[in-house]
Amino acid sequence: MEKFTKLTGIAAPLPLANIDTDKVIPARFLKTIKRSGLGVHLFDALRYDKDGNERPDFVLNQEPYRKAEILITHENFGCGSSREHAPWALLDFGIRCIIAPDFADIFHSNSLKNGVLPVRLSRAVCDQLIDDAKLGGNARITVDLERQVVVRPNGEEIPFKVDPFSRHLLLNGLDDIGQTLQHGKALDSYEVKRHAEQPWQPTIAAV
Amino acid sequence: MSEMKPRTLFDKVWDSHVVKTLDDGTSILFIDRHLVHEVTSPQAFEGLRLAGRPVRRPDLTIAVADHNIPTMDRAKGIKEEDSRIQVETLEANVKAFGVPYIPMLDERQGIVHIIGPELGISLPGQTLVCGDSHTSTHGALGALAFGIGTSEVEHVLATQTLLQKPMKNMRVDVTGGLPFGTSAKDVVLAIIGKIGTAGGNGHIIEYTGDMIRGLDMAGRMTVSNMTIEAGARAGMIAPDETTFEYVKGRPYAPKGAAWDQAVSYWRSLPTDPGAHFDTSVFLTATDIAPMVTWGTNPEAVVPVTGLVPNPADIEDEGIRAQRQRMLEYMGLTPGQKMTDLKVDVVFIGSCTNGRIEDLRAAAAVAKGRKVAAGVRALVVPGSGLVKLQAEREGIAQILIESGFEWREPCCSMCLGMNPDKISAGQRCASTSNRNFEGRQGIGGRTHLVSPSMAAAAAVMGHFADVRELG
Ligand code: SF4
Numbered sequence: 001m002e003k004f005t006k007l008t009g010i011a012a013p014l015p016l017a018n019i020d021t022d023k024v025i026p027a028r029f030l031k032t033i034k035r036s037g038l039g040v041h042l043f044d045a046l047r048y049d050k051d052g053n054e055r056p057d058f059v060l061n062q063e064p065y066r067k068a069e070i071l072i073t074h075e076n077f078g079c080g081s082s083r084e085h086a087p088w089a090l091l092d093f094g095i096r097c098i099i100a101p102d103f104a105d106i107f108h109s110n111s112l113k114n115g116v117l118p119v120r121l122s123r124a125v126c127d128q129l130i131d132d133a134k135l136g137g138n139a140r141i142t143v144d145l146e147r148q149v150v151v152r153p154n155g156e157e158i159p160f161k162v163d164p165f166s167r168h169l170l171l172n173g174l175d176d177i178g179q180t181l182q183h184g185k186a187l188d189s190y191e192v193k194r195h196a197e198q199p200w201q202p203t204i205a206a207v
Numbered sequence: 208m209s210e211m212k213p214r215t216l217f218d219k220v221w222d223s224h225v226v227k228t229l230d231d232g233t234s235i236l237f238i239d240r241h242l243v244h245e246v247t248s249p250q251a252f253e254g255l256r257l258a259g260r261p262v263r264r265p266d267l268t269i270a271v272a273d274h275n276i277p278t279m280d281r282a283k284g285i286k287e288e289d290s291r292i293q294v295e296t297l298e299a300n301v302k303a304f305g306v307p308y309i310p311m312l313d314e315r316q317g318i319v320h321i322i323g324p325e326l327g328i329s330l331p332g333q334t335l336v337c338g339d340s341h342t343s344t345h346g347a348l349g350a351l352a353f354g355i356g357t358s359e360v361e362h363v364l365a366t367q368t369l370l371q372k373p374m375k376n377m378r379v380d381v382t383g384g385l386p387f388g389t390s391a392k393d394v395v396l397a398i399i400g401k402i403g404t405a406g407g408n409g410h411i412i413e414y415t416g417d418m419i420r421g422l423d424m425a426g427r428m429t430v431s432n433m434t435i436e437a438g439a440r441a442g443m444i445a446p447d448e449t450t451f452e453y454v455k456g457r458p459y460a461p462k463g464a465a466w467d468q469a470v471s472y473w474r475s476l477p478t479d480p481g482a483h484f485d486t487s488v489f490l491t492a493t494d495i496a497p498m499v500t501w502g503t504n505p506e507a508v509v510p511v512t513g514l515v516p517n518p519a520d521i522e523d524e525g526i527r528a529q530r531q532r533m534l535e536y537m538g539l540t541p542g543q544k545m546t547d548l549k550v551d552v553v554f555i556g557s558c559t560n561g562r563i564e565d566l567r568a569a570a571a572v573a574k575g576r577k578v579a580a581g582v583r584a585l586v587v588p589g590s591g592l593v594k595l596q597a598e599r600e601g602i603a604q605i606l607i608e609s610g611f612e613w614r615e616p617c618c619s620m621c622l623g624m625n626p627d628k629i630s631a632g633q634r635c636a637s638t639s640n641r642n643f644e645g646r647q648g649i650g651g652r653t654h655l656v657s658p659s660m661a662a663a664a665a666v667m668g669h670f671a672d673v674r675e676l677g
Contacts (some may be wrong), residue, residue: 016528030624087356105440163372179370187235187237202460204267
């Protein structure tokens with residue numbers, strides 16, 4: 001996973017609630033065996049008309065938001081399907097941080113594991129940042145994970161919180177499987193104990 | 208340990224699976240069952256390969272292809288190239304990593320959330336995960352079951368654990384008998400209508416109350432299946448005699464002395480009196496009517512006797528705008544009667560309502576009636592075993608004679624990854640779980656209903672109150 005320390009960039013305003021992962025990336029684009037290349041399909045139905053032409057009124061089809069690295073949106077972003085293709089598509093487009101009042105649980109966890117930082121801020125603050133973002137290219141927003149602050153274009157700092165474990169992994173670009181495997185002994189003894197206590201637990205024999 | 212404080216079903220299953228708790232409160236949680244399918248696993252196996260890691264517990268893992276496969280002419284293979292590559296990739300991966308696999312042409316093949324319980328793979332008290340949000344289904348057995356992303360699939364493959372923070376406990380209690388003409392689907396739609404699509408975020412839901420206890424396992428699975436539509440990753444129902452009777456004798460369930468030990472353990476799982484719930488919601492089933500969604504998320508739901516609501520009545524500007532967009536997408540005007548809406552397509556199936564009980568309910572309505580002219584109606588059983596049973600019971604024959612198409616088991620039109628799609632502007636009565644924009648095909652309009660309501664819409668050609676059909 002790519003490190004996330006501090007990001008200063010263009011933020012795209014997307015003031016919609018309940019953006020589901022089918023909207024982020026429709027199912028027909030999930031027939032891939034790779035993680036890359038999904039950026040062109042990000043927000044497909046919002047971004048393109050039925051003939052595949054860009055809809056000029058959609059924010060990511062406008063300058064300077066084509067180069068947005070931050071997305072600011074409303075409640076319950078990423079609800080629905082567990083598809084990790086959603087953060088892959090965001091990442092492939094170039095978005096490294098999403099700011100919203102709250103996120104759906106699975107999407108939140110999927111994003112963290114791909115170096116896309118979900119930042120929870122109140123609805124009022126999100127609306128303020130959306131107004132900032134609407135100012136376009138001259139109004140860059142900074143997201144500083146080290147200090148856990150979002151810096152508005154006017155310099156005002158807004159604190160946010162990320163759980164310490166995820167923050168540690170993000171700041172150092174660490175793979176969490178490697179972290180877990182460091183606890184291999186605990187895992188071995190858990191398996192032994194579990195088998196001793198519940199020998200009746202069946203396994204799945206190869207078919 | 209000294210006196211334990213009263214615990215919920217979730218607390219008990221959680222506690223017994225904690226391998227270790229790290230300093231910041233994240234736990235390494237042991238996983239008893241990992242179900243794998245073709246869409247969310249290729250990148251996970253690729254990750255293992257790149258890191259040179261094996262699958263730690265192939266004996267606790269099972270794979271099946273379900274999302275992306277055809278419902279007709281299966282013996283001829285998969286026509287669409289990208290779908291075929293995805294299934295072939297799964298087959299190569301299970302072989303290389305030694306993971307048990309149910310092939311497409313095996314009679315036990317089916318939607319992963321149907322076959323887990325059906326084969327006795329999913330059991331009470333287990334932790335069970337799958338790279339699919341409707342993994343919540345298996346919670347009906349009293350398991351802690353939830354959907355994970357592909358990175359987590361890789362984590363489970365490599366370590367048989369997940370890194371998790373404990374979730375909060377929410378109780379949804381439903382009392383009273385299920386009124387005539389309604390089913391578990393109407394109950395869960397009513398629950399989502401009440402708590403909203405984000406109402407369960409950060410929680411697991413335990414369903415309690417005499418109405419839930421009175422449901423058979425199929426109904427319980429329909430309810431826990433849609434838990435994710437209320438934002439909660441997992442929904443659980445305490446195991447009881449209904450559960451044990453369902454599990455007993457299934458191919459992978461414990462047998463003989465092991466069965467007795469299992470049951471005595473499972474009896475210790477239900478929530479202790481006085482255990483703490485962070486949130487509680489109470490509903491009375493007697494108020495529930497057959498439901499139909501009108502919008503593009505499952506909370507946008509009304510009774511079939513209701514009208515398309517008017518967004519102008521909503522105060523919050525964001526929600527008003529969203530509801531307005533829903534109406535436009537769905538091609539509806541406020542005040543329209545739901546029963547005036549004509550349907551073009553009817554889909555009966557999915558992990559929500561693709562079990563034998565669901566097909567029986569549909570057949571009971573369809574019997575002696577014909578699918579209305581101009582309506583395309585599809586029945587896709589949830590598994591090969593469900594299909595065989597329906598054929599043995601004569602249910603398939605009833606549906607076919609009524610004019611329904613009878614297909615091979617898979618996800619099919621629930622998400623339109625295979626050739627079964629609806630086209631732009633078409634209106635579909637669907638027994639699936641998501642009515643998101645474009646879910647069943649680009650521009651398609653999905654209304655979620657129960658199996659008997661779907662059958663009623665098929666024979667009437669428009670949404671109809673199944674209670675009036677007799
Ligand atoms: S039937 Fe639908 S909801 Fe269920 S697993 Fe398949 S695609 Fe997902």
